[in-house]
Amino acid sequence: MKRVLSVVPHDALAGDxxxxxxxxxxxxxxxxxxxxxxxxxxxxxxIASQVVGRFHGQFRLERFDYLHPExxxxxTPRRLRKPYKASVAYADWGPPNAPVxxxxxxxxxxxMRFNYLASDLADHFRxxxxxxxxxxxxxxxADEGDYSLPTYVEQLRQLIMHLGGRPxxxxxxxxxxxxxxxxxxRHPGLVARLILNDVGPHIPAQRRKRRAETIARHFVFxxxxxxxxxxxxxxxxxxxxxxxxxxxxxxxxxxxxEDDGGRIYRHDVRALQAYRHDAQRSLQQWxxxxxxxxxxxxxxxxxxxxxxxxxxxxxxxxKPITVMHVPDTGHSPLLADRNQTWFIRGWLxxxxxxxxxxxxxxxxxxxxxxxxxxxxAPVEALNA
Numbered sequence: 001m002k003r004v005l006s007v008v009p010h011d012a013l014a015g016d017x018x019x020x021x022x023x024x025x026x027x028x029x030x031x032x033x034x035x036x037x038x039x040x041x042x043x044x045x046x047i048a049s050q051v052v053g054r055f056h057g058q059f060r061l062e063r064f065d066y067l068h069p070e071x072x073x074x075x076t077p078r079r080l081r082k083p084y085k086a087s088v089a090y091a092d093w094g095p096p097n098a099p100v101x102x103x104x105x106x107x108x109x110x111x112m113r114f115n116y117l118a119s120d121l122a123d124h125f126r127x128x129x130x131x132x133x134x135x136x137x138x139x140x141x142a143d144e145g146d147y148s149l150p151t152y153v154e155q156l157r158q159l160i161m162h163l164g165g166r167p168x169x170x171x172x173x174x175x176x177x178x179x180x181x182x183x184x185x186r187h188p189g190l191v192a193r194l195i196l197n198d199v200g201p202h203i204p205a206q207r208r209k210r211r212a213e214t215i216a217r218h219f220v221f222x223x224x225x226x227x228x229x230x231x232x233x234x235x236x237x238x239x240x241x242x243x244x245x246x247x248x249x250x251x252x253x254x255x256x257x258e259d260d261g262g263r264i265y266r267h268d269v270r271a272l273q274a275y276r277h278d279a280q281r282s283l284q285q286w287x288x289x290x291x292x293x294x295x296x297x298x299x300x301x302x303x304x305x306x307x308x309x310x311x312x313x314x315x316x317x318x319k320p321i322t323v324m325h326v327p328d329t330g331h332s333p334l335l336a337d338r339n340q341t342w343f344i345r346g347w348l349x350x351x352x353x354x355x356x357x358x359x360x361x362x363x364x365x366x367x368x369x370x371x372x373x374x375x376x377a378p379v380e381a382l383n384a
Contacts, residue, residue: 038224041256045382051247053377054370055115058122059093061384064162066133066155068141075145088155089137090130091115094122100163101348103129104156106174106332107275108215110136110266112252113173116245116336116366121345125169130159132175134271136252137384147274152179153186160190167192169348173332174199174306175275178283185288195297195344198304198332200311201285207305207331208279216276218269222262227254237301237330242365245336256383289315296321297347299340301329320355322347327359339363 038044066088070081091111101121103114111129118127131138133155134147141147156179160168170191172180177199184191221227231250238249254263298315300307302325315321324343326333333340343360369375 038228041224044224044227047247048251048382049376049378050369050374051244052251052382053375054244054248055119056375056377056381058119059091061089061137062092063087063089064159066139066158068146068151069154072148072151072154073143073146074148075143084142086133086139086141088130088133088139088159090128090159091118093118093127093129094125096126098124098126100166100168101125101127101171102156102160102163102168103127103171104132104173104176104179106176107132107211108135108253108265108267108272109173109176110252112136113249113334114171115248115252116334117341117344120338120341121348124345124349128159128163128168130155132271134268136266140268141271144270144274147268147271148278149175149179149182153182156180156183157187157190165190169193169195171195171197172199173197173335178203178285181285181288181292184294185285185291188291188293191294193295193297193348194292195299195347197299197335198301198307200298200307200315201283201289202308202311202314203283203306204308205280205282208281208283212272212276212279216269216272218264220257220260220262220264221254227263237303238332238334239301239326239329239337240362241334241336242368244368245334245366249334286314292319297344298323299333299335300325301331301333302327303330304332306331322355323357325357325359327361337363338366 038047064087065085067083067085069083073081089111091114103111103118105111105113109132111131114127114129118129121127132152134140141151152175167190170180170183170193172178172195174197177196180191180194180196181201184194219230221230228247228250231253253266255266256262257264296319298307298312298321300312300323312323316323324340326340335341335344339360339362343358
């Protein structure tokens with residue numbers, strides 16, 4: 001594996017520093033299966049029907065009306081501020097009366113990122129996978145300044161109230177984990193257990209800036225190969241992914257745009273530009289972290305440049321945290337691997353994985369298309 005040397009200044013505020021030797025950002029795990037070649041959009045949609053069909057009928061696509069308060073509209077003149085509604089989409093898996101596992105992804109993620117995890121856990125839990133405002137199938141906010149960490153915390157609070165108001169298990173990947181930490185600090189009674197996917201109370205500014213510059217632009221994919229190459233490269237740190245897992249992710253992150261003549265990302269570019277503005281400094285949540293006293297599972301990609309060893313060490317001081325290390329993976333594990341979902345299931349059920357550090361090796365690839373016969377998703381599901 002190629003490495004590059006870089007001298008990175010110490011982050012005095014956090015007491016953490018980036019490693020002097022960091023991994024080449026161009027690094028990508030070798031695929032375990034040959035990459036699929038797709039010549040046209042008709043072929044792309046035919047494959048999508050099989051890949052997406054794996055989960056067709058397993059979940060309910062639901063919505064609720066989020067009410068955006070005046071206090072979270074900093075860029076709007078005071079005389080023009082008033083609460084307004086925006087639709088929030090979420091996928092609802094499993095028995096309605098089972099314990100709720102609420103999953104939320106990173107700054108550019110969509111709810112369908114968690115399809116494999118949700119499918120594996122839906123026999124014991126109700127898994128609710130949410131699209132952030134301005135992403136996926138959720139509505140957009142009125143102003144770029146309305147997209148902020150406090151807004152995402154309020155979105156989580158309102159969704160939990162919509163689900164009945166009882167404490168939930170929170171799983172947050174990247175930005176989702178940051179929002180979860182903030183939620184517990186402000187509303188400690190809403191979270192019973194916490195899973196942080198490759199994120200902690202400190203994220204170095206260098207990493208945040210690099211990510212922000214990559215995503216805060218509008219892309220049009222005119223061919224399937226261009227789409228799979230670009231989106232696949234942007235998820236190179238998710239771990240060694242089988243081709244169908246990668247395809248599922250790229251399909252749900254994009255939609256067809258007649259105006260652009262290709263597929264585009266399912267997000268409001270202003271939301272990512274707001275993140276770019278905020279990413280000029282390190283994220284510091286150590287004060288909020290002191291209020292996190294619920295059972296916690298910390299998932300760590302061993303090649304991550306976001307969750308660093310000094311941060312993990314500091315997080316574990318005085319707290320009975322279970323740490324799950326994932327090899328050959330950066331920021332952040334996709335959690336589609338059966339060994340990873342098995343470990344998470346055991347932790348949730350209390351049958352294994354006590355406090356301490358554990359390494360979870362990669363499982364053999366899943367069958368590309370589950371079921372016999374193979375399930376196909378209908379056209380209306382593909383265009384939703």
